[in-house]
Amino acid sequence: MKNKKTLRAPVSQKAHIVEKPEDITTIGGTIAIEINEKKVTVPLGTTILEACQQNNIHIPTLCHHPDLCVAGVCRLCVVEVEGMRTLQASCAYPITARMKIKTSTPMVRKARKHILDLLLSEHYGECYSCVRNSKCELQSLSKEYGIEEFTFGHIKEPKHVIDKSSFSVLRDMDKCVLCKRCVRTCIDLQEVGVLEATYKGDETTISTFMDRPLAGVICINCGQCINRCPTGALRANDPSDAIWNSIDDPKKHVVIQTAPSPRAAIGEEFGLEAGHSMTGQLNTALKRIGFDGVFDTNFTADLTIIEEGTELIIRLFKALVNQDPSVSLPQFTSCSPGWVKYLEHFYPEYIDNLSSAKSPQQMFGTLFKTYYAKQKGIDPKDIVSVAVMPCSAKKYECNRPEMNDSGYKDVDYGLTTRELAKMIKEAGIHLPELPKDSFDSPFGDASGAGLIFGATGGVMEAAIRTVVEFVLGVKVEDVFKNANVEVVRGFEGVKYAEIPIGDKVGPVPDLIKHLVPNWDWLKGATLKIAVAHGTANAKKIMEDIKAGGKFSECHFIEFMACPGGCIGGGGQPIPTSPEIRKARAKAIYSEDESLDVRKSHENKHVLRIYEEFLKDGPCGHLSHELLHTHYTKRGKYIA
Amino acid sequence: MENEKTNRVGSVIFSEYERGEAVKKAAEMSREDILGEIKISSLKGRGGAGFPTSTKWMLTAAAKSDEKYVICNADEGEPGTFKDRVLLLEYPKLVFEGMVVAGKTIGAKVGFLYLRGEYEYMLKSLHDYLSEMKQDQLLGKSICGKEGFDFDIQIRLGSGAYICGEETALIESLEGQRGEARNRPPFPVSTGYKNKPTTVNNVETLAAVSQIVTKGGEWYKTYGTNKSSGSKLFSVSGDCKKPGVYELPWGTKISELLKLVEAEKTKAVQVGGASGVCFPKSQFERTLAYEDISTGGSIIIFNESRDMVKVLKNFMEFFVEESCGQCTPCRIGNVKLLEGVEMIEDKTFTFNYINKLKELGKTMQVSSKCGLGQSSPNSFLSILENFSEEIFNGRNGGKHEK
Amino acid sequence: MLVVEKNSLTEEIEELVAHYGNDRASLLPILQDVQRKHSYISDYAQQEIARVLDIHPVEVYGVISFYSFLYSKPMGRNIVRLCQTITCDLQGKKAVAEAIERELGIKFGGTTKDNRITLEYANCLGMCDQGPAMLINDKVYSYLTPEKAVEILGEV
Numbered sequence A: 001m002k003n004k005k006t007l008r009a010p011v012s013q014k015a016h017i018v019e020k021p022e023d024i025t026t027i028g029g030t031i032a033i034e035i036n037e038k039k040v041t042v043p044l045g046t047t048i049l050e051a052c053q054q055n056n057i058h059i060p061t062l063c064h065h066p067d068l069c070v071a072g073v074c075r076l077c078v079v080e081v082e083g084m085r086t087l088q089a090s091c092a093y094p095i096t097a098r099m100k101i102k103t104s105t106p107m108v109r110k111a112r113k114h115i116l117d118l119l120l121s122e123h124y125g126e127c128y129s130c131v132r133n134s135k136c137e138l139q140s141l142s143k144e145y146g147i148e149e150f151t152f153g154h155i156k157e158p159k160h161v162i163d164k165s166s167f168s169v170l171r172d173m174d175k176c177v178l179c180k181r182c183v184r185t186c187i188d189l190q191e192v193g194v195l196e197a198t199y200k201g202d203e204t205t206i207s208t209f210m211d212r213p214l215a216g217v218i219c220i221n222c223g224q225c226i227n228r229c230p231t232g233a234l235r236a237n238d239p240s241d242a243i244w245n246s247i248d249d250p251k252k253h254v255v256i257q258t259a260p261s262p263r264a265a266i267g268e269e270f271g272l273e274a275g276h277s278m279t280g281q282l283n284t285a286l287k288r289i290g291f292d293g294v295f296d297t298n299f300t301a302d303l304t305i306i307e308e309g310t311e312l313i314i315r316l317f318k319a320l321v322n323q324d325p326s327v328s329l330p331q332f333t334s335c336s337p338g339w340v341k342y343l344e345h346f347y348p349e350y351i352d353n354l355s356s357a358k359s360p361q362q363m364f365g366t367l368f369k370t371y372y373a374k375q376k377g378i379d380p381k382d383i384v385s386v387a388v389m390p391c392s393a394k395k396y397e398c399n400r401p402e403m404n405d406s407g408y409k410d411v412d413y414g415l416t417t418r419e420l421a422k423m424i425k426e427a428g429i430h431l432p433e434l435p436k437d438s439f440d441s442p443f444g445d446a447s448g449a450g451l452i453f454g455a456t457g458g459v460m461e462a463a464i465r466t467v468v469e470f471v472l473g474v475k476v477e478d479v480f481k482n483a484n485v486e487v488v489r490g491f492e493g494v495k496y497a498e499i500p501i502g503d504k505v506g507p508v509p510d511l512i513k514h515l516v517p518n519w520d521w522l523k524g525a526t527l528k529i530a531v532a533h534g535t536a537n538a539k540k541i542m543e544d545i546k547a548g549g550k551f552s553e554c555h556f557i558e559f560m561a562c563p564g565g566c567i568g569g570g571g572q573p574i575p576t577s578p579e580i581r582k583a584r585a586k587a588i589y590s591e592d593e594s595l596d597v598r599k600s601h602e603n604k605h606v607l608r609i610y611e612e613f614l615k616d617g618p619c620g621h622l623s624h625e626l627l628h629t630h631y632t633k634r635g636k637y638i639a
Numbered sequence B: 001m002e003n004e005k006t007n008r009v010g011s012v013i014f015s016e017y018e019r020g021e022a023v024k025k026a027a028e029m030s031r032e033d034i035l036g037e038i039k040i041s042s043l044k045g046r047g048g049a050g051f052p053t054s055t056k057w058m059l060t061a062a063a064k065s066d067e068k069y070v071i072c073n074a075d076e077g078e079p080g081t082f083k084d085r086v087l088l089l090e091y092p093k094l095v096f097e098g099m100v101v102a103g104k105t106i107g108a109k110v111g112f113l114y115l116r117g118e119y120e121y122m123l124k125s126l127h128d129y130l131s132e133m134k135q136d137q138l139l140g141k142s143i144c145g146k147e148g149f150d151f152d153i154q155i156r157l158g159s160g161a162y163i164c165g166e167e168t169a170l171i172e173s174l175e176g177q178r179g180e181a182r183n184r185p186p187f188p189v190s191t192g193y194k195n196k197p198t199t200v201n202n203v204e205t206l207a208a209v210s211q212i213v214t215k216g217g218e219w220y221k222t223y224g225t226n227k228s229s230g231s232k233l234f235s236v237s238g239d240c241k242k243p244g245v246y247e248l249p250w251g252t253k254i255s256e257l258l259k260l261v262e263a264e265k266t267k268a269v270q271v272g273g274a275s276g277v278c279f280p281k282s283q284f285e286r287t288l289a290y291e292d293i294s295t296g297g298s299i300i301i302f303n304e305s306r307d308m309v310k311v312l313k314n315f316m317e318f319f320v321e322e323s324c325g326q327c328t329p330c331r332i333g334n335v336k337l338l339e340g341v342e343m344i345e346d347k348t349f350t351f352n353y354i355n356k357l358k359e360l361g362k363t364m365q366v367s368s369k370c371g372l373g374q375s376s377p378n379s380f381l382s383i384l385e386n387f388s389e390e391i392f393n394g395r396n397g398g399k400h401e402k
Numbered sequence C: 001m002l003v004v005e006k007n008s009l010t011e012e013i014e015e016l017v018a019h020y021g022n023d024r025a026s027l028l029p030i031l032q033d034v035q036r037k038h039s040y041i042s043d044y045a046q047q048e049i050a051r052v053l054d055i056h057p058v059e060v061y062g063v064i065s066f067y068s069f070l071y072s073k074p075m076g077r078n079i080v081r082l083c084q085t086i087t088c089d090l091q092g093k094k095a096v097a098e099a100i101e102r103e104l105g106i107k108f109g110g111t112t113k114d115n116r117i118t119l120e121y122a123n124c125l126g127m128c129d130q131g132p133a134m135l136i137n138d139k140v141y142s143y144l145t146p147e148k149a150v151e152i153l154g155e156v
Ligand SMILES: Cc1cc2nc3c(=O)[nH]c(=O)nc-3n(C[C@H](O)[C@H](O)[C@H](O)COP(=O)(O)O)c2cc1C
Pocket: B044, B045, B046, B047, B048, B049, B050, B051, B053, B073, B074, B075, B076, B077, B078, B162, B163, B164, B165, B166, B167, B168, B200, B201, B202, B203, B205, B206, B370, B371, B372
């Protein structure tokens, strides 16, 4: 991702193209330089910042971000280079010749302090009333540089109105330091293109098209901009006050579902390193906070696999056996609401390719206010359903007008990992110290297949585990070692795999017997699948499909709006980086391996739902009514 | 607009020149010979930075690429500069032929003239001139009948942004972007327009090239000083009887220039426009030359009746508006300097704070991303340094009428 | 906007793109041409330009708002830009500005009721030897005095 050269990004924001000079000082593509009088050797084209980091020399940065291309605009990272009149921005300076660098001279320190003074002079607001208090880069830099007063004054009146139009993302431009990380995220990393710098000089502001409210433009609510904003200028729309009110209301029955990714990351909010899974502790915390039922979204993830997998089988059967030309293939996953909205805006002509299955969050929401309400004998209107998600787009999703198949708003509140951590802290609980607890019945513990939904490729892997067993009639472990489908794992932007079915097929399992007579029609076929994470990668696949390329021949494609999948979601703890996302994914995969049940169709609670409630089976009438949805062709035009 | 004069006097740029001379001569020369001639002339960039033109061309010529570009920087936005206007209106032959010569030398087939939006009124005459050049085989395919000597010139208009005179911001603008300066390195000579090797030269630099190619580098060097060869066009405005464009050899003293333009009771001379330095009377014997006062040629004269705080305020307002706004020191720093000037104007300042602002100015000079923020504190620092007596004590006891 | 107007704008933009090429480098010339004809670049025009150049509408808006000669809101039929920079200031810009404001009954930044003139300040126009100077659309006027300026404005 780092050296990505997209056409979209302004050249000034692109990664450097460094040609190797034919210079005698450069032997073997490395170069000897001096940093603070210490001799070090670095590969040609390494930036001064990277060279310093590799040698454990700390340089303050603000506009630099490991996921994004170079900007070089905040100027905090300046260093002195011998022989140069001006200081150089270390994040933007590729080393191609010998040089002597000094990272902490009086001139450097003074410049950095001045720059902070300047930023603070225009930074409206107080730290103690900011979501990013103690997690703000501007704040920690101020501490680092011992800022004790506002040397150049301090703004007293806000200049902007906070844009609260979006269900997902709030924009408070009075806190913006114009690092343009959000711009580079939205235009370059995500290729959605909602935010850009507008005007010039002292009027420069990050804005949307014609300064429209965020809800009025084509924002997909992915929240990636929030994750990369160094300050509180961008934040999620936080419903925790309303949730507290419901908890405190004795008439309300407040249930909560937790998605797989928050548990792999929430420890970071409590000072743990990335990569600690907190499933059990989180359950305890939620119960102590006062939720009346604590459930695992993985349960509906398993359900999603059954519904979405069945839908795929139906589509394939119609296309291959009935030769029905109206069937849209490849089928696209629909569990990432950021991706769904992206498709609705940018590729509306493909909405029929989206699986009609709701996302796990929304399936659970519907079940809470139907099946669960009935089981518990509670009036659904008294149920408040909360979803803990790694995602800011989930807030938008639960507010879609069509998401009320239970007769009520299926999910009342989407809560991010960060917001939940805040609630836990407010309740005076230190999460890492808690004992473990399990999920509540009647949904109980889910399978590892549901769990790995959190990482890119996870939905696909879960689907493969089930489809392989359904169709081939063998254990998935016989096909993929340890049931780990490695081909779809990892952080490659676009992954592609083929699964040959061969001549041996199994019997059709009972669950879907009424839908297909046998598997003979799949004999000799090759299942083609692909996985993309981050909408920029999704775009690559979509453009290929439009052009009739190899992805148009796929059968099933997993799309996630966020880089890394949900573990890198816009509601996850800040900061994010490739390393952090890797650690979170690792936590999820190792938890999966530790579980007994690792396949969705082996989740006994899911099977029970089909026996007790959704009696006409996957993709049956009732499930269509409750667990499936429809989409809107939105297009790109901003009215 | 008044009619422009046509027969200007000047010994180098304004010397006798017949249309086509440089192109015809260059057509017969090798690229190395042209480079050699420019090198001998020791021509330095006339846009302000004073980078040796032969080095810039050599680097662009040496860069490996199938596509290269020549850009003539006609964004002339520095307050007090208008020499490029005169060159483009009266001597387009020198400018365009200089571009053709540059194209041949670096191996480019396309050149852009980036003309500031304010000069749109020239567009028609410039286009007409280009057509004439084409008819005369001085432009287009097979120039002067030489197979492979192809060069075409396109004119692109700016849209009112001073920063687009900065070469990398100019390139961004040509690419359809906001005019925000790029990180350097890489430099345009290797990574310029559309990431291809590009040489960006000022209008006057290219005009000088035409004269040098025609008359020789040695001839050029006979003008000016040892370290500053040739002549310079000075745009003189402000308090004098004869404002206008003057061609003078490098090494001219400020006092000599003041005499020439019939300035009286001069108190201060701003050399280099808003981003330049303001000199008091005591320094009028200094010379205009790279080794002393290096400049792009803007000379603004202030007589004794002028309030230097007002002057400074005007400059700082200019920068607050014209900064591209991407980097912190320039975007906010200029606002702070302007606020400081207003405090002086209102007499609400403290010396302590003004000293802090001076320190800030120095930080801006070294930490801003591009030349704008690096030079915008110049007038603040020099005016407060050279005119502090007047500003804080003189003139109505330091009062400044609004 | 009426559908017919939209269609003709789309057609116009497509023609411009055909002329300048569908590369982002054509953005400024296209914006300048659209503005020359319509006095500003409407929301719809911006989105159409973004569509044909395959860039995001907000990028078009970012560019328009960056350049002080490009507008995303309707302007008067004639744009008057008086130089506010140093030399013109020394040479009597203030008196000229006040005379114009009085005569037109609007302030700088405003547009006359009949939409005939929008008044703006500009930075140095490169006419410092002949100041005060102003641009009316693409024409430059120099050696202004209050009377002369008002007279010129009377004729546009
Ligand atoms: C803010 C700023 C504005 C500039 N404006 C101009 C200009 O209007 N014309 C110009 O030729 N150079 C201008 N320059 C200098 C150019 O960046 C560049 O150095 C010059 O065009 C190179 O040409 P030369 O080597 O022929 O001088 C400007 C530089 C800065 C930092």
